[in-house]
Amino acid sequence: MINDRVAVPDCAQSGTARLSKELFWVPLEDDSGMLYAPLRGALLQSRTALLERLQEALTSPEPMSSSDPHLWEFLVEQSFASPDPEPLVRPDHGQRAGSFAPTGAIIMTTNDCNLRCRYCWAAAGEATRVTFPIEIAEATVRMVVDNARAQGVQPRIAFHGGGEPTLAIKLIRHVVEYAATYMESSGGTEEMAFSLVTNGCISENTAHWLAETMDDVMVSLDGPAEVHDAQRPFAKGHGSFSSAFRTAKIIEAGAATLTLKATISEYAVGSMSEITRFFCENFANERFYLGPALMAGRALRGGYGEPRAEDFVREFLRAEGVARKYGRQIVPSAAVQVFPEVTARYCGLSDPNVAINHLGMVSACYEVVDPGDARYEMFGYGQYDPVREEFIFDDARRQRLQAWDLKGIEHCRDCFARWHCAGDCQVRNLRFEDALPIGETDMRCAMNRALIRARLQGLLSGGAAQDLSSTEQSAFC
Incomplete structure (x- = not known):
């Protein structure tokens, strides 16, 4: 099971600002990784010490603004936490509630x-x-x-x-x-x-x-x-x-x-x-x-x-x-x-x-x-x-198809690339001979993960990146 997700419990949230629940840590080859909130468009490269500090703050019974106020302020500053609601990304089905009239x-x-x-x-x-x-x-x-x-x-x-x-x-x-x-x-x-x-x-x-x-x-x-x-x-x-x-x-x-x-x-x-x-x-x-x-x-x-x-x-x-x-x-x-x-x-x-x-x-x-x-x-x-x-x-079948989007694909739940590939082709994710799932490690999944990782690294190394310290840099998607 791919597990890039950083678990964000409700008790860690502070005040009016909310930390993105779609928060991922993408390891890199050295002792570093990328903290990524795709729905906030926030990206940060840092040493793994940041992840350890973040996980410690998230497991505290106190809100993060109290348990680690400096980290909380930094996450707000970098748009990982915001007073604005998390964007709701779902297919726009104008026909969902009414009759089906394809054009x-x-x-x-x-x-x-x-x-x-x-x-x-x-x-x-x-x-x-x-x-x-x-x-x-x-x-x-x-x-x-x-x-x-x-x-x-x-x-x-x-x-x-x-x-x-x-x-x-x-x-x-x-x-x-x-x-x-x-x-x-x-x-x-x-x-x-x-x-x-x-x-x-x-x-x-x-x-x-x-x-x-x-x-x-x-x-x-x-x-x-x-x-x-x-x-x-x-x-x-x-x-x-x-x-x-x-x-x-x-x-x-x-x-x-x-x-x-x-x-x-x-x-x-x-x-x-x-x-x-x-x-x-x-x-x-x-x-x-x-x-x-x-x-x-x-x-x-x-x-x-x-x-x-x-x-x-x-x-x-x-x-x-x-x-x-x-x-x-x-x-x-x-x-x-x-x-x-x-x-x-x-x-x-x-x-x-x-x-x-x-x-x-x-x-x-x-x-x-x-x-x-x-x-x-x-x-x-x-x-x-x-x-x-x-x-x-x-x-009934049509409505079932309309509800079939990324949020219903369990094996994609913890993958950092999921908001870009959307689970990839649902038809090709099923075996031709018996319509059973082909598994979590198929070629297209590995390809998408590698290419999106490269895209994220490109943002950090390109003109959008700005140095925060000797070990951290951020970019906004």
């Missing part, structure tokens, strides 16, 4: 794929191909348009899949055309926002159409040809780099926003600096996403699995230096993307998301849309009704 949805177009990526979590292209019915797609459009109009927001549709979405390009084109027709016929003037994830192995005509039609397109590109082709071959075995690179450049030149993501497997981890340099020299994006592979699907069957956490962190920090020279940013995880802000949820799972499969079944996560998946019982919460031609949601 966005994810259409899982197909499970088919023209690639056989060696780390694919979905083992895409291996199962019997399924087709997403037009009537369910049209019902999805009507639902989000009607709800968005009632709420005064823009409707959104994302195209995803446990495969390559554009293999159902006729469906995608139909949805775009139907959305425009439906909005016009119902008297609206707003436009639908469309996004899509692709492996980039598509025709030039399709790439140009996506570039001018989609608002956002994420292209999976694993870096230079030698890395990309080793990880992402076509079904017949030859490399897919030239096609993916061509598509990414077409998207970049168009109206859509291009997002680039490289998956870092045990094979690619040593090439992270090279991948970063390739992105920086070939694309204008301000940030690129380099995320670790997931131990599922082909990765479990002799493919390329996840890298070791220590290898990933070491190579990421080196690659980050490369990105910095180009004035760019690389993002390895949601925790680093959030930091130094705090959050109680990792993603939109607890909104919940509306991911719809070819059977009209609704899940809170696009990675769990197969009713045969042991985790579907936890994340599935709706179904298309062909008689009523609308979606029916299970309110």
Whole structure:
């Protein structure tokens, strides 16, 4: 059990000022550590003598202002204690108390794929191909348009899949055309926002159409040809780099926003600096996403699995230096993307998301849309009704998902990084075969802890730090 938490009993509190209950000690390599209050944005590096003195004061039956007044004044001065209430960080669910009216949805177009990526979590292209019915797609459009109009927001549709979405390009084109027709016929003037994830192995005509039609397109590109082709071959075995690179450049030149993501497997981890340099020299994006592979699907069957956490962190920090020279940013995880802000949820799972499969079944996560998946019982919460031609949601399940945030994850309770990773991906924290927790020492957890520790040390060593004494320095997040 990870235990970074400093226990703060109520009896230690003094007067109007309150010491943060979210208080952590993060040990460093020498005889020092960092005192961290993420909800207060307070950070202090000191010798372990400070921790010992603090723990002694906290175990005293007297308030700290009496048992150790100088320490108490110092903690107040450094914002670890304040008269202001501790910020309440929970997901903002406007729909929690009322009826559920989603304004966005994810259409899982197909499970088919023209690639056989060696780390694919979905083992895409291996199962019997399924087709997403037009009537369910049209019902999805009507639902989000009607709800968005009632709420005064823009409707959104994302195209995803446990495969390559554009293999159902006729469906995608139909949805775009139907959305425009439906909005016009119902008297609206707003436009639908469309996004899509692709492996980039598509025709030039399709790439140009996506570039001018989609608002956002994420292209999976694993870096230079030698890395990309080793990880992402076509079904017949030859490399897919030239096609993916061509598509990414077409998207970049168009109206859509291009997002680039490289998956870092045990094979690619040593090439992270090279991948970063390739992105920086070939694309204008301000940030690129380099995320670790997931131990599922082909990765479990002799493919390329996840890298070791220590290898990933070491190579990421080196690659980050490369990105910095180009004035760019690389993002390895949601925790680093959030930091130094705090959050109680990792993603939109607890909104919940509306991911719809070819059977009209609704899940809170696009990675769990197969009713045969042991985790579907936890994340599935709706179904298309062909008689009523609308979606029916299970309110009890929906409300359970909305309540599923960081505060309900017991094994994260004492971890200093928890307010940045928010417990990380709740779906990936469950084993695929039986939906049981995978444990407390998985690669992503170790990665997040190491990277957030590095971020905290960076604050202390950067311009935000100020010397308090020969052994102490502080920073405010």
